[in-house]
Amino acid sequence: MSTFRVGVIGAGSIAQSHLTAYQNNPDVELIAVADMNLERARAVADQYGAPRAYADPHELLADPEIDGVSICTWNNSHAAWAIAAIEAGKHVLVEKPIARTLAEAEQLQRIVEQHDTVVQVGFVRRHSPNCQVLKSFIDADELGEIYYAKASCLRRAGNPGGWFADKEISGGGPLLDIGIHVLDLCWYLMGSPKVVSVSGNTYDKLGSRGNITTMPRYKAADYDPDRNSVEDLANAVIRFENGASLLLDCSYSLHATKDSIDVSVYGEKGGAELEPSLRIATEMHDSVVNIEPQIGSGTFEFGTGFANEIQNFVDASLGKAESVAPAWHGVEIVRILEAIYESAASGREVSLV
Numbered sequence: 316m317s318t319f320r321v322g323v324i325g326a327g328s329i330a331q332s333h334l335t336a337y338q339n340n341p342d343v344e345l346i347a348v349a350d351m352n353l354e355r356a357r358a359v360a361d362q363y364g365a366p367r368a369y370a371d372p373h374e375l376l377a378d379p380e381i382d383g384v385s386i387c388t389w390n391n392s393h394a395a396w397a398i399a400a401i402e403a404g405k406h407v408l409v410e411k412p413i414a415r416t417l418a419e420a421e422q423l424q425r426i427v428e429q430h431d432t433v434v435q436v437g438f439v440r441r442h443s444p445n446c447q448v449l450k451s452f453i454d455a456d457e458l459g460e461i462y463y464a465k466a467s468c469l470r471r472a473g474n475p476g477g478w479f480a481d482k483e484i485s486g487g488g489p490l491l492d493i494g495i496h497v498l499d500l501c502w503y504l505m506g507s508p509k510v511v512s513v514s515g516n517t518y519d520k521l522g523s524r525g526n527i528t529t530m531p532r533y534k535a536a537d538y539d540p541d542r543n544s545v546e547d548l549a550n551a552v553i554r555f556e557n558g559a560s561l562l563l564d565c566s567y568s569l570h571a572t573k574d575s576i577d578v579s580v581y582g583e584k585g586g587a588e589l590e591p592s593l594r595i596a597t598e599m600h601d602s603v604v605n606i607e608p609q610i611g612s613g614t615f616e617f618g619t620g621f622a623n624e625i626q627n628f629v630d631a632s633l634g635k636a637e638s639v640a641p642a643w644h645g646v647e648i649v650r651i652l653e654a655i656y657e658s659a660a661s662g663r664e665v666s667l668v
């Protein structure tokens with residue numbers, strides 16, 4: 316098999332990034348797009364040159380010409396479509412979060428373990444050149460043992476509305492949507508340690524801030540600012556088996572003076588900040604020193620991240636590489652996120668051992 320033939324399920328906002336990366340990948344042939352909004356599926360299929368469009372993803376999965384799928388639907392159907400795709404013999408790239416709940420994620424993981432197909436979770440930021448370069452420094456032990464990390468993604472007025480803000484469909488707010496990316500980056504760079512306890516808080520003081528129209532915001536394809544049952548802000552302290560700890564905070568709505576992202580890891584020999592561009596701190600000859608690897612524009616670019624993610628998925632499916640983000644990583648991250656909600660609801664630390 317030299318060409319990887321692909322279908323995309325869910326044709327909304329983020330599907331465009333998957334489709335662009337597939338379209339630009341010489342190893343890929345785009346076959347079909349499915350969306351319960353058939354008009355949208357057709358328009359997107361036409362735009363990217365996929366010959367077939369379906370309203371029912373089961374029809375796409377029954378297509379024997381398709382080798383692998385991207386799942387870009389709402390969170391409430393990620394696990395179900397991933398299971399259906401695996402059982403149809405397809406390789407799967409499923410958007411984050413891998414599932415809306417831990418129960419769904421664990422059900423999916425059991426199916427993953429019974430099959431040989433590649434199941435990759437859409438942790439696109441792992442595939443950014445910044446992260447890849449830092450990972451190579453960490454793998455070469457330049458930072459020593461990492462014992463502390465900070466993961467922060469704060470939006471002032473960035474609730475994407477629609478289903479994102481409907482807890483029944485999304486499973487949660489900024490924690491499951493954007494906090495997940497920065498948490499995952501730190502956890503991945505720390506070497507995926509086992510979590511032992513979580514203490515978290517959530518707040519819903521400001522609402523969706525749909526009244527703020529003077530700032531750009533990422534929006535669900537069916538944007539509706541009036542729908543909102545998710546938290547504005549979440550924070551947590553996460554402890555790991557190896558003694559390391561991680562501080563996390565993330566928001567859709569917050570009276571901060573600016574939107575910000577912070578992904579920092581600190582080890583015995585050096586520390587590093589990924590955002591806005593990679594900087595490594597260490598000590599040399601009795602001086603503190605900053606090292607700034609020169610990497611393209613230096614900042615995270617969606618296009619490059621998705622191109623690399625899709626290439627990794629295609630290579631893994633063709634047996635040429637290991638997937639950088641296997642399904643079980645997605646499950647462990649959902650385990651942490653669900654424990655944060657549980658801790659926030661109970662007002663107590665949650666033990667995971």
Ligand SMILES: NC(=O)c1ccc[n+]([C@@H]2O[C@H](COP(=O)([O-])OP(=O)(O)OC[C@H]3O[C@@H](n4cnc5c(N)ncnc54)[C@H](O)[C@@H]3O)[C@@H](O)[C@H]2O)c1
Nearest residue numbers: 325326327328329350351387388389390392410411535536
């Ligand atoms: N990796 C990233 O950086 C990133 C960024 C944004 C969104 N996402 C993830 O991508 C997923 C989609 O987000 P989006 O912003 O594209 O949402 P969206 O609302 O813009 O698009 C979702 C599309 O899926 C369709 N859909 C939903 N459920 C379906 C089902 N069961 N069957 C068929 N079609 C269905 C909808 O009709 C819609 O067209 C979410 O899980 C989100 O967390 C990831």
